Amino acid sequence: VDETGIVTYKKIRSNDLMMCIQTGIRHSVSKLASKPDRDLLMKDFAIVEKVFHKKEGTVSTPAHGLNDFTFKSYAPIAFRYFRELFGIQPDDYMLSLCDRAMIEISNPGASGSIFYLTEDDEFILKTVMYREAEFLQKLLAGYYMNLNQNPRTLLPKFFGQYCYQSLGKNVRIICMNNLLPSKVKYHQKFDLKGSTYKRQANAHERQKQVPTLKDLDFMQIYPEGIFLEPDTYDLLIRTIRRDCTVLESFKIMDYSLLIGIHNIDLACKEEAESVKNAGDAGAAEEPFSNSQSMRGSQSPVMQQQQDLQSHASPLGTMFRVRNKGSQEGSGRTSQRTSRPPLIRTKTNREKFAALVQEPTAARTQLYSKIQEGNRDGSQILPDGVLAWNTKGERLLLFMGVIDILQCYKLRKKMEHTVKSVVLDGDSISVCHPSFYSRRFQDFMAEKVFRKVPTGMFPSHDESS
Numbered sequence: 456v457d458e459t460g461i462v463t464y465k466k467i468r469s470n471d472l473m474m475c476i477q478t479g480i481r482h483s484v485s486k487l488a489s490k491p492d493r494d495l496l497m498k499d500f501a502i503v504e505k506v507f508h509k510k511e512g513t514v515s516t517p518a519h520g521l522n523d524f525t526f527k528s529y530a531p532i533a534f535r536y537f538r539e540l541f542g543i544q545p546d547d548y549m550l551s552l553c554d555r556a557m558i559e560i561s562n563p564g565a566s567g568s569i570f571y572l573t574e575d576d577e578f579i580l581k582t583v584m585y586r587e588a589e590f591l592q593k594l595l596a597g598y599y600m601n602l603n604q605n606p607r608t609l610l611p612k613f614f615g616q617y618c619y620q621s622l623g624k625n626v627r628i629i630c631m632n633n634l635l636p637s638k639v640k641y642h643q644k645f646d647l648k649g650s651t652y653k654r655q656a657n658a659h660e661r662q663k664q665v666p667t668l669k670d671l672d673f674m675q676i677y678p679e680g681i682f683l684e685p686d687t688y689d690l691l692i693r694t695i696r697r698d699c700t701v702l703e704s705f706k707i708m709d710y711s712l713l714i715g716i717h718n719i720d721l722a723c724k725e726e727a728e729s730v731k732n733a734g735d736a737g738a739a740e741e742p743f744s745n746s747q748s749m750r751g752s753q754s755p756v757m758q759q760q761q762d763l764q765s766h767a768s769p770l771g772t773m774f775r776v777r778n779k780g781s782q783e784g785s786g787r788t789s790q791r792t793s794r795p796p797l798i799r800t801k802t803n804r805e806k807f808a809a810l811v812q813e814p815t816a817a818r819t820q821l822y823s824k825i826q827e828g829n830r831d832g833s834q835i836l837p838d839g840v841l842a843w844n845t846k847g848e849r850l851l852l853f854m855g856v857i858d859i860l861q862c863y864k865l866r867k868k869m870e871h872t873v874k875s876v877v878l879d880g881d882s883i884s885v886c887h888p889s890f891y892s893r894r895f896q897d898f899m900a901e902k903v904f905r906k907v908p909t910g911m912f913p914s915h916d917e918s919s
């Protein structure tokens with residue numbers, strides 16, 4: 456924020472930057488439409504497309520009224536292929552990113568990156584450093600080899616990489632999936648690394664309505680961890696271990712597991728409270744009266760959340776593979792015929808967010824629609840992972856691995872030698888990738904997640 460109270464990045468007004476990025480992406484993606492679909496080639500990873508955007512516009516670029524800028528799109532054909540793999544149609548991508556102003560979200564990290572969230576809640580744009588951008592380019596081929604081998608990964612989905620250049624400044628941007636749908640109420644958010652060194656949210660962060668807490672905070676709030684069904688636990692930990700092996704092989708470190716926790720039982724209580732308060736205040740509207748799922752005296756919220764419990768997929772935030780034929784979209788579909796199965800990120804998560812959010816008839820309808828889709832195999836149900844806290848309250852977890860563009864070789868060597876002399880090498884987060892990876896895995900497997908012991912929670916035992 457500059458002296459006049461305007462948000463800037465590298466002295467560029469954030470709003471102008473957003474406009475230029477949108478102009479650049481729109482142009483780049485629409486131009487792609489004329490390039491024929493074909494199989495991905497190794498050389499596609501190295502292509503950098505460069506377009507000069509003149510203020511007044513040209514025959515091929517629109518006028519934008521801001522400073523002239525150059526917009527680079529990295530590996531455009533490769534990213535198009537990945538977007539398609541994730542089930543994102545070109546039109547959808549462009550609409551999400553370019554049609555509406557994005558929302559700038561405050562970054563609790565120390566890096567000074569700017570984050571933009573698209574209005575439809577799907578994508579996050581993050582500004583990254585030169586070395587991170589360069590690293591992503593090198594990583595792409597191997598990274599997506601992994602994606603093919605292990606579609607159930609928790610690693611971030613990258614949808615695009617760009618660079619805005621103007622007046623001698625470069626702003627590098629990556630586009631990725633938003634892990635925490637903003638419609639869901641989070642009772643807590645954690646950014647976990649498995650390190651204890653300085654891993655506590657600071658006072659400034661704590662003042663926020665939903666602060667991003669860290670490892671030490673987690674151990675205080677969940678001294679016994681979060682409980683999962685044994686099968687879910689095994690699947691999750693296996694996935695985390697596999698992902699860590701990949702990250703380690705690229706000498707990546709400093710990544711985190713981001714977890715958003717929605718406490719179902721607490722949310723029910725809160726909803727009931729607010730209904731009661733509204734009633735006390737004389738507001739006559741009965742929020743559950745339209746619901747079709749009124750069974751007995753139970754509120755539909757409770758009912759749906761129970762339904763949710765019995766249907767939540769064990770590892771939802773991971774990729775789901777959908778049948779191509781059943782794909783929903785914005786109308787236009789791809790010309791391709793023989794493609795690997797689509798990995799769709801959008802539809803289910805949106806629906807799911809709506810489910811958690813609205814205690815209305817709409818929610819009931821949505822829910823049965825998803826159930827239907829689930830039954831005939833065209834859609835696979837929600838993205839939340841069901842869990843319990845020690846009190847036996849039901850939790851829904853939204854999670855994924857983030858911030859994976861930090862390579863040991865490039866940044867960490869110096870810091871490590873300096874710090875490890877002073878501090879216990881075991882508890883600092885600056886260390887070797889293989890150590891980092893092992894500590895991360897062990898922390899998740901032992902401290903963060905636990906198998907739910909039989910007989911611990913009556914509600915759990917009933918449902919199983």
Ligand code: ATP
Binds near residue numbers: 564
């Ligand atoms: P630092 O390097 O200082 O840790 P950074 O600028 O690299 O910070 P990240 O660690 O990538 O930033 O992310 C910072 C915070 O932004 C996360 O703790 C999380 O709250 C939020 N965030 C990042 N990526 C995502 C995502 N894909 N979905 C939702 N939230 C995200």
Ligand code: CA
Binds near residue numbers: 709858
């Ligand atoms: Ca980080």
Ligand code: CA
Binds near residue numbers: 566858861
């Ligand atoms: Ca970072």
